[in-house]
Amino acid sequence: MFHLFFVNDNYYYFFRLHQLLCERLLKMFQQSLRLIEQENSSQRNRPTSAASVLRLSNRPNIPVDEYYSAFLDMVRNLLDGNMDASSYEDSLREMFGIHAYIAFTMDKIIHNCVRQLQAIVTDESLDAIMRLYSRPNGSVGLVDNLYSTSQQNAEAAYQREMETYADGNRLFRICSFKNDRRVTTSLIVVDSSDDDDEERIVENGTYYAEKYLHGNEGDYDDTTMARLRAKLRKKPRFLHRYD
Structure with a gap:
């Protein structure tokens, strides 16, 4: 465990x-x-x-x-x-x-140990991290290396709550194995991207390109228009332009 x-x-x-x-x-x-x-x-x-x-x-x-x-x-x-x-x-x-x-x-x-410990004690956000860990269901137990679905869900929920306290989009996952007398540490990179925003950006770019082609159909031949519309159906990623 x-x-x-x-x-x-x-x-x-x-x-x-x-x-x-x-x-x-x-x-x-x-x-x-x-x-x-x-x-x-x-x-x-x-x-x-x-x-x-x-x-x-x-x-x-x-x-x-x-x-x-x-x-x-x-x-x-x-x-x-x-x-x-x-x-x-x-x-x-x-x-x-x-x-x-x-x-x-x-x-x-x-x-340096004392300095870090002092920062942990005096910072309210760091105190909140300890409160999350100290909850009755705040830790995840592992028995005989069998990781149940409920334990996985509990860990995922715990991680989501901790992501608000991440520094620079990173967390550390520390596991303490009492019986084996060992501690393991792994780095977790928190994905801060918003899928809805990404989808909205793609749709706006596609809409702009479609509107441009519709208003300038006379400037391109049928082959060029068909090729451009085929590319738009693949929903390409449009990069922001900075002047």
């Missing part, structure tokens, strides 16, 4: 930044686990180096198994202004080596 959420640009930017933040936290956590394994392996297979005994190594005075928690504390201190960016980056290099670059812009990602 999945939960369906149609969103505009603001919501999409927030979800994308949140995903980026989670990915980088996961990478730093995985790297800290690898460093713990390397540390345990080196302690078993070789004696303590002279540089470590003489305290000449560049490694920080933090146990390897506390690297990740220390990293989170440094991010908090950086956001609170208790740590400058250069010290933050230097400390990360000492702990994580060449993999530290992943977390260099962590504060910027968090700031």
